Amino acid sequence: MNRTADVGALSIGGLEISLVQGGRPVPVVTGVNLSVNKKEVLGLVGESGSGKSLTSLAATRLLDPRVVRTTAGSVKLFGKELLTLPEAEMRRVRGKEIGIIFQDPMTSLDPAFTIGYQLSCGLRWHTDLTRAAARNRVLELLGLVGIGDPRRRVDQYPHQLSGGTRQRVMIAMAIACEPKVLIADEPTTALDATTQAQILELIASLATTMEMATVITTHDLGVVADVCDRVAVMYAGQIVECATTDELFYRPKHPYTERLLQSLPGVRAGRLQGIPGQPPRSGRFPQGCRFAPRCPYARPGCSADDPELTRLQTDHAARCLREAELELTGVGA
């Protein structure tokens, strides 16, 4: 079924994630197939509740099984299945082979320890560096992520740093052991516009120089325009469109992508266009096409049949019944 699944550095196949409600799993992410290659940056875009963060974090198995579980599918790291890996081995994967950057740098760093300690902690866990060698590596890392005066910063506590600097520390922590896969979960949502640009460029350039396979999740398509090679758009727990960045921006094939692009300031002259209505609550998905209730192009048939994610070209797939008949507007056209 999955011809290319074993090619990518990280490949996700048939992934289903469920919330546990009253002891009963309710699927909130269904049938997600994704793969990222070495040196490639994949953007995973969707509104909150679309399941993009769950999908990206499923690979790390950091989700609390009392609340949310991966109920089907596979996550492979260079062909090695992660979902069935014993916890002890999984620990060697986390931080060492997969680096993770979280959304909120304000709460994601431990307030009780210096950033130097927190950085060297993971390093010394995965390598046999001595204390002094780890400290040197930490200083090196802080310089690499663009933190000025690392020798002063290394002994500071998170509350003494600005939001942007903290996110740089998070990045340093994620790349400390030179992982092969980098997962950044909304890395810039909590930051100012100016800092956001810096952080994204940093992540993207690190991805290239360190030859990592990178997944960035975000709700803002504008943010990923220049840093991603490919973009997958998620809606209501499904991938609705997946294409190279240029394809997706200039020739969107799913109404949701089109609407998402129209929501950005500067894409169209005049008033901003939102998407009418609300996304469905997790797990309570409508029949047929899940976007149909909000779709301006919906026909009665859309609510009846479940559209498949159909490959349109080698590098473009969309999940829309009317894809062939619709002329959708991209940006800049």
Add this chain to the structure above:
Amino acid sequence: MSGISGRGPVVALVGGATAGRGAKPANRFVQKAAPLLRMVARRVGIAVPLLVLVSFSVFAISSISTADPARAILGEGATPQSVAQLRHQLGLDQSFLHRYWDWLSGVAHGGLGNSWYGNIPVLTKISQGLPTTISLVLAAMILTAVVGIPLGLYAGMRRGGKVDTIANSLAAIGLAMPEFWVALVLILLLSVKLRVLPGTGALTLSGDPWQAARHLVIPVVAIALPQICALYRQTRASAAIVAQQDYVRTARAGGISEWSLLRTRVAKNALVAPVTLLGLQLGRMIGIAAVVESVYGLHGIGSIAVQAALTSDLPVVLGVVLVTAAVVMAANLLTDIATYYLAPKARNS
């Protein structure tokens, strides 16, 4: 040292880092400790006026009390003349401000006044009871911390687990048990029925240490039991909150094992509230010790205070209250110092 080697940037980095760390150690220590010393000075500076205020309140309240200590001392049958004479002798016929001033100047000279019975200095009485109470409370505190904190950390990390469920039920029951009743039941079980431990009886700490320790087991357990439960609950609640924080997830994402996560990250972050509670528990334990000492026939400052209260011997009671308050304030200072190290964020405020 970096200048000599010159083997590329990495070595230079090593040298630089080491030099930076070793530079003027004395200065750095002073610089680092300065906020802590300021905090200690401030706390001590506040404690003294607070103790004065406490003693003043006791004098003021006793002055509005309708109970007459002189009559209480002499008994109902005493003649008005002898009562008046004793009142004069004890200085009770003077205004309370005057009495307070006398007492305060006594304190300035290193005393806490004399007992109304037999003119024994209050400090002498207290120092007789202090060793017993200190060994009781210290042992109980150590027991409390050693059992309550690790159990709480573990249960908080694994809420809903086996340890958590069992410990929660036990803690609920433990908190509901009166200490002196626990002491009575333990005496009934361990000394009357099973005869493994000595029952009630005066304790001489100067004697055989093994015997003294055996004497202490029941009262220490009785004092510690509810405090262990309280500390366990506090620790568990704190650990449960910490376990849900984003930074714990960050540490997990770095591959750290659950055990070392608990030992380092969770422990340091979750201990602020339990340590503060432990400081307050010292006070509670001294209070509870008063009852347990009486049950067990121990001669501690608690039983001294109870005897004094029953005989309206105000100077002794006041002395015990002040000594207790001073000890608790000192304990709170220690917990503040601990907090200083546990929570760097709170240092600047």
Add this chain to the structure above:
Amino acid sequence: MSGVNGVTKHDGSAPLLTLRNVSRRFVTGRDFLGRVQQSVCAVDNVSIDVDPGTTLGIVGESGSGKSTLGRLALRMIESDAGEIDFSGEDLRRLSPKDLRQLRPQMTMIFQDPYSALNPRWTVGRSIAEPLRINGSSTREATHSAVVDMLARVGLDADAMHRRPAAFSGGQRQRIVIARALITRPRLVFCDEPVSALDVSTRAQVIGLLEDLQRDLGLTYLFVSHDLGIVESVSDRIAVMYLGSVVEIGNAETVAREFRHPYTASLVSAVPAPDPRAQRVRRRIVLNGDPPSPVDPPSGCTFHPRCPLAEPICAREKPPLQIDAAGHGVACHVTQRSTDLIGANLLARMTDAREPGISTTVPARVPAPDSAPASASMP
């Protein structure tokens, strides 16, 4: 009215809100005796006008004092100095009673729709709160006002019986808007109203705010850190840096013909949702973080991060000089060379960046379009 720092009027009508030389310091540290040891100048000598029915956007990084300025303008917090005039009333001299009378005319919309609503109250109770405070409205009138307001913000009438937990972030922000508008205010201070929302919801809420402005003749004070959003909603824009207004003018002018290096860096940080344009675009990356307001740099507070900084910038604070068209800039360098404007300024700034100072790694080589496509699809 005083026109020293004022803006030339276009239609001769009086501004609804006028701020003149408003300043505010916050005490951040006291010594043992309670004496002030440390203070932060949150807003420093700011003058702005807002015309009725228009939107003034205030843009800046966090810590620039933009939200404080809005709160000062509504006298939610007291200012240390300056004049605040709201439709002819000297706001700083009003008694607490008179100020309360005026409150329904100036309301607020908050950044975080989660904490802006009491989780224990029903939505209806929250929306009706402003009317209840006045106490003038009858039960029936309040009810119909709430129903009307809910309809205006696009929510069903039965929403009033539910609690905030039942709503998504965007819906909650609609509830917050309904509460802010139920007293039919003249001025609404929108404090980062869409920063906490998803992009698609963001566009909805901004569209709603624009519709309501048109229908109800509202005046907005719109604060955001995102120049793209501010540009799309504002008539005029004020750019703040470390408590001062560094550039002010019509939205179009500030966004396209900007003359302050800081504005230029904000413009270059706005993500363009156009991959090709974005790849060829030159971006200014500022040195480090914004400086601490506790210890602001001398002279022009932006000079340590400014690629065009000259010796004078560290010595003297440049005044905000406003031209005939109402475009004000506070910069020594661009003041002198009139060609440093818009794209020119951007180009000069990227050229001026010395190698080695930059704190980020070099710009990334765009991935070739022929990158192996490996999207695994059924």
Add this chain to the structure above:
Amino acid sequence: MSAELPLRLHPGLGTDAEVLTSAGVGTWRSFARQRLGLVALIVLVFIVAATLLAPLLPLADPNAQVLIDRLQGPTWHHWLGTDELGRDELARLLAATRISLWAALQATVVGVALGVPIGLTTGLLGGRLDGVVSRLFDAVQSMPALMLAIASVAVFGRQLTPAMVAVGVAFSPTFYRVSRAAASTVSRETYVEASRSMGQRTTRIVFSHIIGNVASTLIVQISTTFAFGILAEAALSYLGLGVQPPAASLGSMLTSAAILLNTSPQLTLLPGLVIILLALCVSQVSNAVEYLTSDEVGVR
């Protein structure tokens, strides 16, 4: 079983967690789901009713001594037997429980009356007043409740009420802290700022926004204090500092029973078990209430 934090779906996935909140469940129905709390509530109501109705029940006078019937085991006449003076143990237990409950109530009321209003005020206003008042409550907190009660006996003589007032005073710092913390947290919430921006007066803000949010924490604190009040009364009466003979209290019953520990241990065990039952029920009910109130607000 005990109060739980609401489980977060996963730290950082706040918005996805919205789905977990179930607002609008009938409070009573949820309470019924807290089985242990419900049982505790029923037991508590039963005990309180029994102690209040004791004079109306066909029981012996708790103070009537029948020396021939000393130290009897359970019989038809004396369900729980008799004590060393031949008094009916059940009647004495009920009378003693009433005194204990009354004493605990006194301590709790004093603690609440002293701590809550001041705590709400300083929490809301903050500033230097807050600093001074907090230091004062720190000083009170450095004196253990039992020590203060003992001191009150030295001053006022052997009476239960002043001693329980002293216990209440000793517990007021906890009430102060809880309400101060809640008031200062809530006053920083945006919805309170919103209320202010509409011109709401500070006092009204306290009543409309803050009280509701403090309530659940306060209920827990009140029940903790109440349970401790029961234990403190028992301790004081046990030492002979509280209720004086022949009146029965759970503590004074233990004093006379302690001498007979060897021969009639049931006289020691029974009052102790009643104390444990009372304290346990109070804490379980409060746990249930805390759980429900925190659930109602839901996961952020």
